[in-house]
Amino acid sequence: MNCKEAMKCVRPYLDRTLEPRQEEEFLEHIRGCRECYEELELTFTLEHSGQQEEDLSIADMRGALEDDMERREDGVKMFYRLMTGRYALATLAFWSVVIALAVQFRIWITL
Numbered sequence: 699m700n701c702k703e704a705m706k707c708v709r710p711y712l713d714r715t716l717e718p719r720q721e722e723e724f725l726e727h728i729r730g731c732r733e734c735y736e737e738l739e740l741t742f743t744l745e746h747s748g749q750q751e752e753d754l755s756i757a758d759m760r761g762a763l764e765d766d767m768e769r770r771e772d773g774v775k776m777f778y779r780l781m782t783g784r785y786a787l788a789t790l791a792f793w794s795v796v797i798a799l800a801v802q803f804r805i806w807i808t809l
């Protein structure tokens with residue numbers, strides 16, 4: 699993902715409408731790009747400063763964004779782990795059926 703794409707993802711990221719793969723690429727880019735990180739931080743800060751009852755300091759805001767990013771990174775990892783698990787299960791189920799059929803055929807043939 700380049701900076702132009704990342705900038706476009708800031709809004710959907712905060713709205714939580716990015717696909718897991720996009721979110722992963724976005725977070726990867728943000729981690730390595732100071733400019734885009736600052737853009738995200740600014741948008742995040744503006745959005746949250748209106749909602750909080752007591753004013754959060756910039757440091758608190760940074761901490762809140764950091765927590766949010768870490769949670770999302772864990773979420774993306776969890777998503778891939780689940781997908782891998784499902785794929786492994788489907789593969790296992792497929793081969794179980796194939797082996798069961800093969801065994802069944804041998805029984806039919808030898809009878």
Ligand SMILES: [Zn+2]
Pocket residue numbers: 700701702704727731732733734735
């Ligand atoms: Zn960038």
